[in-house]
Amino acid sequence: MDKPRHILRPGARPAPPKEKPAAVISAQPIPAPAIVAASVAAQGQLLDCFAAVPRGAEELAGAELGALGITGAQPGKGGVVFRTDRSGLYRANLWLRTASRVLVQLATFPCATPAELYAGVHDIAWQELITPEMTLAVDCSLRDSALTHSGFVALKTKDAIVDRIREACGRRPNVDTALPDVRINVHLHKNVCTLSLDSSGESLDRRGYRLERNEAPLRETLAAAVVALTGWDGSIPLADPMCGSGTIPVEAALMAARIPPGLQRRFGFQRWLDFDAQLWDSICAEAEAGIRKLPVGLITGYDLDAKALLLAGRNTGKAGLEGQIHFFHAALQDFHPEGDRGVVILNPPYGIRLGEEDDLRELYCQIGDIMKKRCRGWTGYVLTGNLELAKYIGLKASRRYVLYNGAIECRLLKYDLY
Ligand SMILES: C[S@@+](CC[C@H](N)C(=O)[O-])C[C@H]1O[C@@H](n2cnc3c(N)ncnc32)[C@H](O)[C@@H]1O
Numbered sequence: 001m002d003k004p005r006h007i008l009r010p011g012a013r014p015a016p017p018k019e020k021p022a023a024v025i026s027a028q029p030i031p032a033p034a035i036v037a038a039s040v041a042a043q044g045q046l047l048d049c050f051a052a053v054p055r056g057a058e059e060l061a062g063a064e065l066g067a068l069g070i071t072g073a074q075p076g077k078g079g080v081v082f083r084t085d086r087s088g089l090y091r092a093n094l095w096l097r098t099a100s101r102v103l104v105q106l107a108t109f110p111c112a113t114p115a116e117l118y119a120g121v122h123d124i125a126w127q128e129l130i131t132p133e134m135t136l137a138v139d140c141s142l143r144d145s146a147l148t149h150s151g152f153v154a155l156k157t158k159d160a161i162v163d164r165i166r167e168a169c170g171r172r173p174n175v176d177t178a179l180p181d182v183r184i185n186v187h188l189h190k191n192v193c194t195l196s197l198d199s200s201g202e203s204l205d206r207r208g209y210r211l212e213r214n215e216a217p218l219r220e221t222l223a224a225a226v227v228a229l230t231g232w233d234g235s236i237p238l239a240d241p242m243c244g245s246g247t248i249p250v251e252a253a254l255m256a257a258r259i260p261p262g263l264q265r266r267f268g269f270q271r272w273l274d275f276d277a278q279l280w281d282s283i284c285a286e287a288e289a290g291i292r293k294l295p296v297g298l299i300t301g302y303d304l305d306a307k308a309l310l311l312a313g314r315n316t317g318k319a320g321l322e323g324q325i326h327f328f329h330a331a332l333q334d335f336h337p338e339g340d341r342g343v344v345i346l347n348p349p350y351g352i353r354l355g356e357e358d359d360l361r362e363l364y365c366q367i368g369d370i371m372k373k374r375c376r377g378w379t380g381y382v383l384t385g386n387l388e389l390a391k392y393i394g395l396k397a398s399r400r401y402v403l404y405n406g407a408i409e410c411r412l413l414k415y416d417l418y
Pocket residue numbers: 214216217218219241242243244245246247248302303304305308330331332333347348349350363
């Protein structure tokens with residue numbers, strides 16, 4: 001077997017991406033054991049990547065990659081496979097609104113026993129990626145495989161990595177699960193192991209603008225997916241009458257103002273040995289130059305809860321959108337949108353706790369009434385995890401999208417309001 005080469009060789013400028021569709025990870029032919037890193041390097045520094053995406057938003061993430069000029073992205077269940085160069089990897093992390101992390105695949109190999117796992121991981125020249133002074137962490141996910149204990153697989157993977165580095169350097173790196181320099185992802189599916197570097201580090205839904213959490217905030221990636229599914233393009237008003245901490249208005253505003261969701265945060269790849277600071281600075285500078293101010297009244301949010309609105313205001317400021325979203329302390333029952341066109345998005349309470357559903361039926365009836373009577377000409381969307389309650393809206397949805405809020409299966413229901 002060829003000696004595995006460093007896929008992210010320090011200083012090496014990547015070649016422009018070729019328009020070759022990336023293979024779906026689980027459908028790849030698996031040589032035994034295959035170090036994918038070596039073949040990627042030979043093809044001109046193209047990286048096989050996987051963007052993990054909340055279920056239901058895979059096509060959106062594929063379209064986002066297309067908009068970044070990354071062609072051939074293949075959406076699958078829970079993520080998108082794509083191939084790009086280092087610049088594309090940085091831009092994907094900075095710009096993807098619907099993805100939770102971007103993994104760079106190092107190797108795949110058959111793996112049904114602890115010995116196969118250890119050997120496959122040990123085969124990689126980890127000393128080229130991690131020095132003894134750096135820290136590492138291993139994340140693990142398993143599906144339909146002979147090895148069933150994720151803690152054990154993560155530990156065995158870590159052992160093989162540090163052993164390889166100790167053999168090469170005489171010393172081993174330490175583990176830091178909170179803020180490691182390099183985060184490694186090991187995924188077992190049907191006895192095939194895929195080893196990846198996590199280029200994002202902290203999950204991408206941590207944009208950096210949310211300082212405190214209210215009771216039931218939407219995940220930022222899901223809020224971005226909701227806005228994208230509405231097709232809203234910033235040319236007509238967008239209102240969220242139950243905005244809570246403002247996740248939907250903030251994500252909509254970031255899109256309309258062309259602010260990359262990751263502009264305020266740091267990424268895993270910035271701690272890698274091959275981090276190209278000059279390239280990264282130029283990507284950020286280009287993004288910053290494209291930011292625009294939003295017109296007054298374009299995006300509005302309302303809520304009954306004054307505390308949640310306080311958070312919404314703080315999040316807006318922290319997101320670099322000070323004064324560009326207008327929040328009102330008002331009940332849905334007083335919602336009267338201005339203008340004859342717009343998009344209204346509601347994320348009402350689901351009533352997860354016992355007894356809450358009774359109170360919420362009335363609220364869902366009112367949502368239907370208010371959309372029908374006061375939002376003529378607008379398009380309405382309701383995101384809910386409770387399909388029983390959704391029936392009380394009493395209007396016929398023209399489209400239904402399935403999305404997941406963590407483990408909760410939700411529907412985004414579309415209403416054409418004539
Ligand atoms: C599921 S939470 C929305 C969470 C929000 N999308 C976020 O990311 O923070 C539902 C919100 O509806 C608000 N709400 C409940 N009844 C309301 C009413 N009658 N009028 C206005 N807001 C209401 C609650 O205060 C809560 O903030």
